[in-house]
Amino acid sequence: MISFIILIFSSIFFVGIISQTKAMIRGRKRPSILQPLYAVLRLFKKGAVYSTTTSIIFKLAPIIYFSTVFLSVFFIPVGKLSGLLSFEGDFIYFVYLLGLGKFMMIIGAMDTGSSFEGMGANREALYSLLVEPAFFILMGSLALFTDHISFYELFTHLHLHNNLTYTISIVSIYLLIFMAMVENSRMPIDDPETHLELTMVHEVMVLDNSGFDLALIHIATWLKFAVFGALISDFIIPTDWAIPYQILFFFGIQILFAIIIGFLETFRARNKMAKNPQWLIMLSAIAIVVFLTTLIITNKIILH
Amino acid sequence: MSRLPNLLRIKNNQSIDLGKIENLTYADFYALAIDLLKDDDKHCTNYFAYPYKDGLQFIMAIADDVHQDIIILSHILKGTDKQELKALTKENFALHIFEREIYENYGVYFTGHPWLKPLRFAHDRALKEIQINDYPFYKIKSEELHEVGVGPIHAGIIEPGHFRFICNGENVLHLEIQLGWQHRGIEKLILDKENLLQRTILAESIAGDTVIGHTLAFVQIMESLSNKKVDEQIHIERSLALELERIAIHIGDISALCVDAAYYLGANLFGVLRTPIINFLQLWSGNRFGKSLIRPGGTNYPFTDDLKQELWQILDNFEQKFEEIAYIVYRLPSIQNRFDFVGTVTKKQAKLIGTVGLSARMSDIKRDIRMTHPNIAYKKFPYETVTVKKGDVFARFLLKKKEIRHSIAWIRNVLSSFDFNSKKKQKPNYNLNFKANSLSISLVEGWRGEICHCALTNEDGNLQYYKIKDPSMHNWKALELSLRNVEISDFPINNKSYNLSYCGHDL
Numbered sequence: 001m002i003s004f005i006i007l008i009f010s011s012i013f014f015v016g017i018i019s020q021t022k023a024m025i026r027g028r029k030r031p032s033i034l035q036p037l038y039a040v041l042r043l044f045k046k047g048a049v050y051s052t053t054t055s056i057i058f059k060l061a062p063i064i065y066f067s068t069v070f071l072s073v074f075f076i077p078v079g080k081l082s083g084l085l086s087f088e089g090d091f092i093y094f095v096y097l098l099g100l101g102k103f104m105m106i107i108g109a110m111d112t113g114s115s116f117e118g119m120g121a122n123r124e125a126l127y128s129l130l131v132e133p134a135f136f137i138l139m140g141s142l143a144l145f146t147d148h149i150s151f152y153e154l155f156t157h158l159h160l161h162n163n164l165t166y167t168i169s170i171v172s173i174y175l176l177i178f179m180a181m182v183e184n185s186r187m188p189i190d191d192p193e194t195h196l197e198l199t200m201v202h203e204v205m206v207l208d209n210s211g212f213d214l215a216l217i218h219i220a221t222w223l224k225f226a227v228f229g230a231l232i233s234d235f236i237i238p239t240d241w242a243i244p245y246q247i248l249f250f251f252g253i254q255i256l257f258a259i260i261i262g263f264l265e266t267f268r269a270r271n272k273m274a275k276n277p278q279w280l281i282m283l284s285a286i287a288i289v290v291f292l293t294t295l296i297i298t299n300k301i302i303l304h
Numbered sequence: 305m306s307r308l309p310n311l312l313r314i315k316n317n318q319s320i321d322l323g324k325i326e327n328l329t330y331a332d333f334y335a336l337a338i339d340l341l342k343d344d345d346k347h348c349t350n351y352f353a354y355p356y357k358d359g360l361q362f363i364m365a366i367a368d369d370v371h372q373d374i375i376i377l378s379h380i381l382k383g384t385d386k387q388e389l390k391a392l393t394k395e396n397f398a399l400h401i402f403e404r405e406i407y408e409n410y411g412v413y414f415t416g417h418p419w420l421k422p423l424r425f426a427h428d429r430a431l432k433e434i435q436i437n438d439y440p441f442y443k444i445k446s447e448e449l450h451e452v453g454v455g456p457i458h459a460g461i462i463e464p465g466h467f468r469f470i471c472n473g474e475n476v477l478h479l480e481i482q483l484g485w486q487h488r489g490i491e492k493l494i495l496d497k498e499n500l501l502q503r504t505i506l507a508e509s510i511a512g513d514t515v516i517g518h519t520l521a522f523v524q525i526m527e528s529l530s531n532k533k534v535d536e537q538i539h540i541e542r543s544l545a546l547e548l549e550r551i552a553i554h555i556g557d558i559s560a561l562c563v564d565a566a567y568y569l570g571a572n573l574f575g576v577l578r579t580p581i582i583n584f585l586q587l588w589s590g591n592r593f594g595k596s597l598i599r600p601g602g603t604n605y606p607f608t609d610d611l612k613q614e615l616w617q618i619l620d621n622f623e624q625k626f627e628e629i630a631y632i633v634y635r636l637p638s639i640q641n642r643f644d645f646v647g648t649v650t651k652k653q654a655k656l657i658g659t660v661g662l663s664a665r666m667s668d669i670k671r672d673i674r675m676t677h678p679n680i681a682y683k684k685f686p687y688e689t690v691t692v693k694k695g696d697v698f699a700r701f702l703l704k705k706k707e708i709r710h711s712i713a714w715i716r717n718v719l720s721s722f723d724f725n726s727k728k729k730q731k732p733n734y735n736l737n738f739k740a741n742s743l744s745i746s747l748v749e750g751w752r753g754e755i756c757h758c759a760l761t762n763e764d765g766n767l768q769y770y771k772i773k774d775p776s777m778h779n780w781k782a783l784e785l786s787l788r789n790v791e792i793s794d795f796p797i798n799n800k801s802y803n804l805s806y807c808g809h810d811l
Contacts, residue, residue: 027573119452187566188638193566195459195460197454197459198454268638269642270565270638272642273474273793
């Protein structure tokens with residue numbers, strides 16, 4: 001329960017920290033760290049506008065999307081604190097829960113009948129498809145390494161103590177950072193700040209959403225970031241520390257993660273749309289590094 | 305050409321008696337025009353018709369880069385004749401836009417024209433059958449293809465224009481751009497106003513981002529039609545402003561391209577640099593876009609010593625920062641990856657559609673009015689033009705940087721070698737008397753490219769026809785070609801790299 005509460009709490013500040021970092025590097029005035037929260041509260045006060053071409057799917061999509069992301073938070077442990085729910089194979093459930101939400105958003109976007117939103121939906125579907133293998137190779141390798149297949153068990157048994165295991169953690173963290181970027185449609189595959197519909201991926205899908213629905217979509221984004229941040233912190237937090245220190249450390253890592261995202265988004269231009277699939281497959285290729293390392297450590301491959 | 309050895313040639317900013325223009329038969333005109341335009345050194349800068357007695361007189365102005373002058377050709381279509389001509393476009397595609405304009409305004413049908421569609425839906429056009437909502441878009445019928453329509457109302461605060469993409473998935477097969485949503489009738493407004501000051505202010509509003517370019521062309525025409533001589537110093541001051549406008553807009557474009565590539569760091573840094581330049585224009589004339597700076601017959605804002613000192617300082621500061629940032633941005637792998645090989649227009653295509661200015665020079669065509677048809681300022685201080693080869697977005701991105709450098713070098717040259725005397729005061733003169741029955745043409749290399757203004761006076765010495773051609777007229781076609789076989793998500797960077805004018809086209 002505590003892990004759930006601190007995760008939700010950290011998610012509120014996440015996007016604010018990213019914007020602050022970006023503004024600072026670019027030499028602009030920094031927005032308040034709570035600006036995203038104000039924006040969402042404002043949206044909650046507004047009514048939603050629905051296009052006459054849409055059906056019930058369009059109205060359901062944001063709610064289902066939000067609930068799947070919200071539910072996925074239940075599975076995430078923080079250090080020694082287990083998540084609200086935990087069972088064997090829960091990481092597979094976790095991925096397809098997010099997948100279901102995304103699927104709803106995609107058909108919701110198609111439901112509007114707009115050529116822009118169809119375009120965005122088709123891109124989002126492709127990118128989610130391509131990033132999935134990377135996640136499974138990564139989690140599969142960790143499962144092989146620890147002999148456990150639930151998030152909590154897996155991370156509590158992840159003892160990193162020699163050079164080869166350090167490789168696993170470094171590469172995994174790298175992967176999780178970029179998966180978080182893809183999952184949230186950030187740079188380099190998408191630019192959340194752009195005003196150009198033709199180049200958008202996620203933003204164009206939610207063009208027709210307004211008011212309450214849009215607020216849910218925004219909160220889902222925060223939660224997703226926090227979830228990935230928590231997964232990263234699980235790699236780093238030493239399991240033998242006392243729980244209060246672990247919690248403090250968790251917040252430190254969340255903040256650092258947000259700052260890293262700010263940096264990553266500032267110092268480069270986005271990809272050409274055609275090169276995105278290639279870039280995403282690269283993530284799977286890097287995940288194979290983790291897999292091979294695991295095979296070596298567990299003596300499935302014996303090096304001479 | 306043996307049939308007509310004596311071509312009528314005039315210099316840039318020169319006026320000529322209308323009686324001296326020989327009216328050819330259409331067959332001769334056709335053969336001669338096609339023959340002349342085959343030459344790479346010549347291109348048509350304007351081709352228009354105006355009501356003449358009971359019919360129409362057609363005037364074509366061909367810029368000859370070698371002789372540094374303009375060839376005038378003309379023919380007449382009587383009102384009693386069949387309003388139909390053989391299309392020149394069939395043999396020289398670059399003329400398509402002019403024939404479309406004449407077709408729309410006067411209802412003259414051009415047989416064999418491959419793309420005879422209305423251009424800007426003027427309120428007083430002859431061709432009323434087609435309204436703006438039933439524009440005949442090019443269509444491809446296939447199950448796999450879909451159309452994407454963008455505009456005329458856009459999400460940002462840009463002007464109206466409709467873009468119709470025919471796409472195969474993410475790939476664009478064809479783009480057609482339909483403009484004319486905001487036709488103001490500015491050519492007619494200029495004729496309607498009697499007061500020269502009012503006319504000058506109208507000229508400043510032809511295209512909001514080319515204030516100095518268009519006003520310069522207008523003022524040069526007015527001075528040429530009235531034989532008004534202004535000091536060399538004023539000519540040089542005007543060209544200084546023209547170059548400053550070029551620097552300001554180019555740097556704004558570079559910044560905007562960074563935005564579209566999601567490199568906001570570069571965008572902010574370049575964006576900041578635009579301010580000192582436009583602020584200097586404000587210091588000089590009271591307006592950041594240089595409005596009220598250029599006036600016929602003189603100037604209200606002489607270039608004083610203080611301004612000169614200030615400009616030196618601004619340029620030194622500007623150049624140092626600009627080079628520093630450009631060094632990083634132009635070498636950034638992700639920027640190169642985003643811009644390289646996107647939206648290429650080959651030299652052959654660029655020649656075919658007759659692009660001018662920046663979009664000609666990005667495909668390695670040396671077309672620059674400052675070099676080929678210099679006015680007094682550029683004659684005294686020659687400008688060496690710069691081209692790049694590849695014709696893609698990166699080429700345009702790079703060309704803007706190079707042009708900024710060249711403009712700074714030119715301004716430095718002027719500031720150091722010309723002796724500005726602020727005591728000489730020539731005030732604007734709004735009571736110019738025009739020569740009767742004259743034609744005058746002015747070409748100016750605005751930041752976007754070649755601006756061509758033509759004016760005709762009647763026997764009382766009043767303006768009877770005024771024709772404006774903004775470089776965007778030709779260059780929108782280049783944007784259409786850029787999008788062939790390019791991803792639809794690359795449209796914004798292509799569009800921004802040209803930064804064409806809607807109102808300059810729509811007038």
